[in-house]
Amino acid sequence: MKPMSAYRRGRALEYRAMEILKADGWLCFRSAASHSPIDVIAGKGGKVLLVQVKGTKSRMSQAELSELRSWARTFGARAEVWRRWRNRPGFQRILEYSPMKQEGEPEGPASDMTP
16 A cells, blocks of 8 residues: 555644544634645634644744744734644644734743644
8 A cells, every 4th residue: 555645644634633623613624735834724703713734744934934923913813833743642732823912922832632
């Protein structure tokens, strides 16, 4: 059997992230093959959440993080980067950005999320 491509692995992680969000009451969709800093867009109770999903080996450059924050500011949304670690269930939130925070206020803490 052929190994799974990077695209298919990433897509599987994005669908897993959407399952977690949907279980928590979020309405969400995937930004398929967009090559943007946003993989999943979710909404709940008037709030918008932009999620970038990363696998074990993936990293985001400073330019990509800056673009993700710019999207969050533009849409008045919270942006998060979720990482999937090998041998751990769920995801870990490794970065949270909200344009509503005051300048100089620290980013949100990392936390584990499981379905």
